[in-house]
Structure formats: structure tokens, C-alpha cells
Amino acid sequence: MTFFKLINQIHPKYWQLIVGILLGFISTGASLFVPQLAQRLINNFRHVSTSLIILTAIIFIGGLLIGALSGLILGIFGEDVVAKMRKTLWSKLLYLPVKYFDNTKTGEISSRLVNDTSQVKNLLANTLPNAVTSLLQFFGALVIMMAMDWQMTLIMFIAVPLVILALLPIMQQSRKIGRKRQDELANFSSDSTSVLSEIRLVKSSNGENKELTTGNKRISSLYNIGVKEAFINSLTQPITNMLMMFLFLGILGYGALRVMKCLAKLKKKPNMIKKLISRTKNLN
Template identity: 40%
Template sequence: MKKAQKSGDWRPFIDLIRQTNPSKPMLMGAILMSIATTIVGLFIPLFTKSLVDSFSLTSLNPGTIVVLVIAFIAQTISGGISIYLLNHVGQTVVANLRDRLWKKFLVLPIPYYDHHRTGEMLSRMTNDTGVVKGLITNHLTGFFTGIISIIGSITVLLIIDWKMTLIMLIAVPTTLLVLIPLGRQTFKISRGLQNETAHFTAMITQVLSEIRLVKASNAESVEYKNGKQGISNLFQFGLKEGKVQAVISPIISLIMMALLVVIIGYGGMRVSSGSLSAGDLVAFILYLIQIILPMTQFTTFFTQLQKAKGATERIIKTLEQYEEDHTSGQKLQNIYQPITVERLTFGYENGKPVLMDLNFIAEPGKVTAIVGPSGGGKTTLFSLLERYYSPLEGTIRIGPDSINDFSLKSWRSQIGYVSQDSPLIAGTIRENICYGMEKEISDTELQHAAKMAYADHFIDEFLERYETEVGERGIKLSGGQRQRIGIARALLRNPKILMLDEATSSLDSQSEIYVQKALENLMTGRTTLVIAHRLSTVVDADQILFIEKGRITGKGTHRELLHSHPMYREFATQQLRLHTTTDGIEIM
């Protein structure tokens, strides 16, 4: 990566393009067509020279005119083909880059998403790849044809008059003295501009995705100021880029115009003295134009190259990130075994441990409830069971085997997860229930899952039933409806391990009744782990774990914890109607 940061190092950019496997025949065809166009253009000044030196009406024969017309038509056609082929190559390169990035994003581990904003990743997919495409489709042929045009023109000019050619070549080192330092500056500005673009994209993506929160909080003015600051930062980078262009373009134009004036003045003296023909001078000027135009194209090309190298640096950095391996490991065959958590300790990066020395066994087919104060690490435990993170110490086993011995695909396919706010995608109810299923789901299977989740009641009320659009993140459905869609999705997957994270905590009493019935259907015959704040939903659990400050401080049934665990008893007293009998504490 350090090499990619050097403004003069093209290798990371070239390697990245090579990895996309662009069509070599198309690329070579585009370049050859452009070269052919340029070569044809090199003969036109020679024809003009002959025409000027021996101009008369009798010298204009039809054959010469036909040849000239054919040359122009051939030049136009080859130029058009070259542009199309190069656009095809550029679009292919960008499509392959975006495909690699998209595939990479989907296999990056959860810790990566903890430290990177969604908008920045969107910027990698759109802005940075767009910069690479622009370089290839708009500027690459100009670079190659410019080199051919300059070399060919200088060669012919040396033959026509080497003295005038040497005078012209003095401008080359002067031009390079301007381009090289400004190119380095362009690279720095471009990298800053693209980073700021990524931050700005991340900010507006976050705001627009949570626009209801913004409006409910009357935060429009605050977010406007944040957005305006981002726009101002982009504006400042744009101005810096404009300043560099304001220096490069006029200086190049000044050098070229000064050169043209010198050539015309010196050439005119040579013509008047008889040492140079008028046709030679006209040809010299035409060739000079064929040198000047590529020089201006080179300026744009190198500016775009600096931008592309900055974009490449970020794309490569993303592609080099560690990714999850979903296929390595054995397939989980016997899921009906106890899940054993032994000496489990975990902490997020640069933080104190969230979970410390957890030990418990979740028996197959039974319900293990996890309760305790907020922030105790309950949801983090679920994340470790899902293998979103790896523990710092200890193991999680199913039967005698560590869960890490099984492939991620095999392990996660056995888990059904229903969270407090069941996530939905923008699409139909059918698409949301069937989400993630690899096989085709029949209407019978779909309707059975919906019925078991008590979702068929409200689905049948919709005009389009299972084809009803739910809106972004399911906004058109109520909380209870979203939960039942999530439960139907889990039922369709038929998982053997079920994890419920506050699945009924945010529902009204009527919705909770339906969801609770759906959960009872879902939990039947499955190893179930439940995170609950409402003790009424877990009093019948086979085992309750009380977690506070990352440690299990109580373990047993509801009745056992009422007698043995003061804080659990306090929770129960606050949430449940209790009275004391001669035998102990009872629920009324």
C-alpha cells in the first residue's frame, strides 16, 4: 500500500486494472484503430505541403480528391470504432471492479462494519470506480495516439527542417518542469477530494435513511449545517483543483502559443530567404498543431491519472481487508446436541471485556432465557453465538465440537434469529419471508409459514396479499406485523437453534399476544435462547441466566432464582405481582 501512495507509482493502478481481466483483443483493437487514425492524420500535412507548393487547378485531379475523401472517411470510421471499443473495455473494467467490491462487502466481517460508514463504502462502489472508468474511456486512447502523433510529427519535422524542429523541442523540458510538480499537487488534492466525497456521501446516506428521526427531533437545521459544511469542504477542494488547472492550462497554452509565434516568425524568414518552401512552412505548422493538441490532452490525462491512482489506493485497501470464509470447515450434521459455553471472555477493540468467564449449557430442545440489566452483554453473547466476533478466551461447543470447526454457512443455516425490531428489506411480503432461501418456495410452504407466525391474518387483508410492498425497512407495516414477518421467515428456514432478542419488548398488548403465540410455534422442538426484559415471557423457561456487568451471577429456574438471587427477585417484584406464602414467593 505504501507504493500506492507515491504519486509517481503506476503499478498498483495497472495491477488493479489487470486483475479485472479486460478484453485484450478489444483493448488492442481500440488502440490500433486510434493509431491508424493518427497515422492517416500524419499524411494529411504532407499532402497539404505538395498542394501548396504546386497549387494549380490542373494539379487537382479526381484521383487525388477521391484518395483524400477516402482517407478522411477511414479516419472517421476507425476513430468511432476505437471510441466504442474503448468504452466497452472501460465499462467492463468498472463492472468487474464493482463486482469484486460488492462481493467483498458481503463477506467482510461485522467488525469492519463497526468501523466504516455505509456511505463511504457506497463511494468506493460509485465515485472511485467512476474515476477509473473515466480515465480509460475518455483519456487512454488520447494518451497513446498523442504519443504516436508527437513521435510521428517530430520525425517528419526533422526531415523537413531539423533546425526549426530543435527550436520547437526546447519547449518540452519547460512543459515538464510545469507538469511534474503540479501533478504531485493534483494527486494530493484528488485524494483529499475523494476522501471528503466519501465522508459527505456517508453523512447524507445516514441522514436520509433516518429521515423520520431527523423530523421527529426537529433536527433539520442541525443536519442542514452538517451537510452545508460537507458541501463547503467539497467546494474548497474543488477550488484547489481549479487553481492547479488555472496554472497548468494557461502556462501550457502560453508555451504552445509562444512556440507557434516563434515557428511562424522564424519560418517566414526562412521562406523569404528561399531556404524553406511555403508548403514546408504550412506542413510544419500543421504538424506543430498535431503536437500541441496531444500536449494539452496529456495535461488532462495526467490529472485524471492522479485521480485514478487516489481512487485505486482506496479500492485496493478495501479489497485487501480480511474476509469471512463461509465454506471452510465441516458440515454440521447432528444439531440436536447441547450448546456448551465455557470460560467465554470477549471485549471489543481497545475496550475492557464485555463478557467475562461465562459458563453454561443450553440443552437441546429446551429454552434458556438470558435476563439482567441493560449493557450486561446479552446481545454481545448472541453475536458470539452467530460467530460475528471471535472470543478472546474460552470456547463455544455444540456437543464435543467447537462451533468454529463447522463452516459458517453450515452453522448459520441452523440458526433462526428474531430481533426486537425485525429487519425487512424494501420489497414484497413474499420476498421478505423468503429472504435468503436458496431453493424455490412454493405458495403452500409460504402460506404455512405465515399461518404458523399468525401473519396470515393481516396479509389476507391486503389487496395484493403476499405481493404487497412493505416500503423501505418495512415502514408500511406496524411493529407487530414486522415481527410476525420475521418469525415467518425463521419458520421457513426451519432452524434447529432459535435466538430471540427482545422479540416482544416493543409491542402493544394485542400484538404481543399474536407474536407470543407465533413464537410458541417457532420454539417447539428447537434449542431456544431468549433475551428478555419482560420476565413474564420467560418464567416458564427451562433455565434462566442472570447476567450483570458481563458475568453470570445467577443460574436456575424462575422459582430457584426468586429464592437465591436478590437482584432477580427485585426485577421480578417490579414486573410481576408477587405475594409471600408459607412455602415462599408466588406469582398471583
């Protein structure tokens, strides 16, 4: 709630966010509708309708253009938010008492002013709209899949959350490491900025060795965090691929069983097989 109160204080242009998300919805709907048209084209490839081809091309290209426009509007919204936030923070910093700057390192303040506001922009302009459109795409694809084959869809609907639950511990560790990395970067930026800005004082007091030791500790801490992050990232990809492979093999196996059952039923009804053969000949 504190975060949203902070955002409301700068009076962002929410209409840009709403328009960008709505255009993202339209683009997502087009991306869901195009495969249905492509399926009709493939099924009727011997008697392709020119109007259907034109309609598919228009929806496909229109979806791409609308998606690009959505990204542009959301990007402008994010830049507007981060600019207003930086102006507000800069104005606040200039009127703070000197005591605050005595107790807070200059590098840390500048890091919060530049890096943290950029993270807010990425959240509002990229992460939030992508999450909303991804939900629409998920539910839209779910409806289409249910209409095509509810049994296969049900299996996937159950299996995918299981995969996400299996990856949840790794995702939590990655989030913790990312937070530690951001804090450590702010501390390192603060220390290095303070030392370099007061380099004359450091040299006059023969504090090079002390600052060298402190800097090396910060760099080593960043290295250790980076190693942990690399380890987590190295585990994420193989585990995800393995789980998705199991999911694919399970769904493929279930589909093969259903095909075998259908073939067994057809063998018991030879008249149905003759009808299918005759229909195939007619199509040829």
C-alpha cells in the same frame, strides 16, 4: 502493481483493448498522412489530380471511421471492466462480516462502489489509449517535421518540454486538489447517506443541530477545495497561452531570420533570382 493485480483478477478482455489501440494507431497514422496529401494538392492546384483527391478523401473519411470504431471498442472494454469490477466488489461486500459495516460508513462504501470504479473505467478506456495514440502522433509528427526542416523541429523539440516543465508545479497542485476533492466527496456522501438512512434516530435524539453543523463543515470544506481548484484552473489557461505565445513568437522570429539570410544570399547571386523569376513565369 497492486492496481494491475486488481484488474487481472476480473479477467478483462484485453483483446478489445489491443484492437482498440491498434485501430487508434491506424486512425492517427491517417491523420498524419492526410496533411502530406493536402500539401501536394495545394502545390499542384493548377493541375490537380483526380486520383489524388479521391485518395485524400478516402484516407480522411477512413481515418474518421476507424477512429470512431476504436472509440466504440474501447468504450465497450471499459464498460465490461467496470461491470465486472462492480460485480466482484458487490459480491465481496455482501459476504463481509457485520463488524466491517459497523466500522465503515455506508455512504463511503457506496461511493467507492460507484464513483471509484467509474474512474478506473475512464483510466482504462480513455486515458491509457489516448496516451498511447498521442505518443504515436507525437513521434510520427516529429519524424515528418524532421524530414521537412530539422532546425525548426529541433527548436520546437527543445521549447515544448520547457513549457511543460514550467507548467509542472501547477499540474502537481491540480492533481493534489483533485485527490482531496474526491476524498472529501466520498466523506460527504458517506455522512449524508448515514444521516438520511437513520433520520428517525437523529430526530428522536435531537441530533439535528449536530448533524447540521457536521454537514455544513463538509460543504464548507468542499467549497474551499473548489475555490482552490478554480484558482488553479484560472491560472493554467493564461499561463499556458502566454508560454505558447512566447514559443510562437520565438519560432516565428527564428524563421524570419532564416528568410532574411536566404534573401541576403540571393542578392549576392543575381543569376539565381533570374532563374526563380523565369520558373515562376513558366508556372503562370
